[in-house]
Amino acid sequence: MVKQLRAARTRQALVHAAAEIFAEDGYALSSLPAISRRAGVSAGALHFHFPSKDALAVEVEGAARRTIEHMVADRRPSAASALHLLITVTRELLVTVATDAVVRAGFKLSVDPSRKNGMGFGCWWRTWVCEQLVQAQHQGELAEGVAPDRVAAVIVAATVGFEVLGAADRDRISPQHVEQFWSLVLPQLAAHDSEFAGAVLSDS
Amino acid sequence: MVKQLRAARTRQALVHAAAEIFAEDGYALSSLPAISRRAGVSAGALHFHFPSKDALAVEVEGAARRTIEHMVADRRPSAASALHLLITVTRELLVTVATDAVVRAGFKLSVDPSRKNGMGFGCWWRTWVCEQLVQAQHQGELAEGVAPDRVAAVIVAATVGFEVLGAADRDRISPQHVEQFWSLVLPQLAAHDSEFAGAVLSDS
Numbered sequence: 256m257v258k259q260l261r262a263a264r265t266r267q268a269l270v271h272a273a274a275e276i277f278a279e280d281g282y283a284l285s286s287l288p289a290i291s292r293r294a295g296v297s298a299g300a301l302h303f304h305f306p307s308k309d310a311l312a313v314e315v316e317g318a319a320r321r322t323i324e325h326m327v328a329d330r331r332p333s334a335a336s337a338l339h340l341l342i343t344v345t346r347e348l349l350v351t352v353a354t355d356a357v358v359r360a361g362f363k364l365s366v367d368p369s370r371k372n373g374m375g376f377g378c379w380w381r382t383w384v385c386e387q388l389v390q391a392q393h394q395g396e397l398a399e400g401v402a403p404d405r406v407a408a409v410i411v412a413a414t415v416g417f418e419v420l421g422a423a424d425r426d427r428i429s430p431q432h433v434e435q436f437w438s439l440v441l442p443q444l445a446a447h448d449s450e451f452a453g454a455v456l457s458d459s
Numbered sequence: 460m461v462k463q464l465r466a467a468r469t470r471q472a473l474v475h476a477a478a479e480i481f482a483e484d485g486y487a488l489s490s491l492p493a494i495s496r497r498a499g500v501s502a503g504a505l506h507f508h509f510p511s512k513d514a515l516a517v518e519v520e521g522a523a524r525r526t527i528e529h530m531v532a533d534r535r536p537s538a539a540s541a542l543h544l545l546i547t548v549t550r551e552l553l554v555t556v557a558t559d560a561v562v563r564a565g566f567k568l569s570v571d572p573s574r575k576n577g578m579g580f581g582c583w584w585r586t587w588v589c590e591q592l593v594q595a596q597h598q599g600e601l602a603e604g605v606a607p608d609r610v611a612a613v614i615v616a617a618t619v620g621f622e623v624l625g626a627a628d629r630d631r632i633s634p635q636h637v638e639q640f641w642s643l644v645l646p647q648l649a650a651h652d653s654e655f656a657g658a659v660l661s662d663s
Contacts (some may be wrong), residue, residue: 281487292640368567391485411624412632416623420615432609432613436613
């Protein structure tokens with residue numbers, strides 16, 4: 256039991272160290288010796304848990320995605336609507352990228368040209384945003400004439416941009432910038448009788 | 460004279476080949492032998508023109524920035540106002556990233572974690588967007604209460620997102636998505652008596 260616990264801790268330390276190094280140096284330049292050194296783990300122990308750098312990246316990408324999925328699941332019960340949930344999650348995502356090294360690495364790997372066979376966090380995000388907008392439309396929350404797929408592309412681009420800038424310089428991009436995005440966009444996006452119509456965003 | 464012309468052509472072929480490879484594989488994985496092979500140039504000729512991969516990247520980044528600066532200068536005379544120019548340039552930028560390998564590489568290098576001492580195309584772009592908005596405010600084009608620096612962060616994030624997605628998959632992101640962004644944002648951003656107020660964007 257103690258042995259299992261120790262193995263789990265070692266694994267976790269390796270994932271965390273790998274995430275930090277992937278996010279700092281990019282996938283191509285990250286080396287297994289640097290990762291085991293940062294984790295305070297022997298090269299042998301690293302190879303016992305992860306046979307390759309790709310295996311470590313797959314683990315980091317999976318952990319990042321699970322964190323975001325949990326965050327979405329956590330926020331869902333208190334969200335008044337699909338549009339509400341979308342706004343909350345875009346804001347939380349930026350906070351999570353800034354504070355959680357694994358999520359930051361998962362995001363950075365998804366736009367890293369040297370990570371060829373990534374798990375596509377970006378793909379999951381695009382699909383999720385589009386689903387929320389389609390649901391918002393069914394719930395009558397979108398203004399007439401708003402096409403969920405086209406608006407999804409704008410929201411995905413803005414959030415990807417915020418994450419890229421935020422991951423590069425955590426001091427420059429804050430949740431206030433995400434607020435600003437929504438206060439610019441919502442008056443056109445939301446139905447005129449919805450809670451968001453014409454309103455400046457406060458606590459969504 | 461013939462010799463000079465040939466040298467200029469070789470240099471151009473190297474910059475173009477380097478841009479393609481940087482954009483495809485990222486900075487870290489791009490190798491000088493692959494670049495000279497793609498350019499159809501000997502390793503010796505490559506080293507004569509560029510002593511290192513860093514020197515090649517600096518040249519690609521500089522060429523990308525000059526192309527964008529020329530594009531901005533070209534559009535300026537026909538732009539009715541600062542806001543008009545900003546909209547036109549954000550749209551053109553996406554087209555240029557899709558069609559010009561050097562600009563695409565310049566942009567990708569600016570968000571590549573393995574390119575540590577890049578020339579900061581992103582920094583130039585942020586400054587330019589902010590300047591245009593400050594000028595638009597002086598020209599009375601912005602709605603009351605709009606803060607140029609905060610809106611600049613949103614516009615920069617959206618354009619960075621469009622470029623990242625567009626550079627990764629040129630078929631998925633089109634200038635229509637940039638139009639969509641502006642039609643969502645302009646009604647809040649532009650002064651109510653400006654040409655953009657409440658209007659769906661057509662030919663700006």
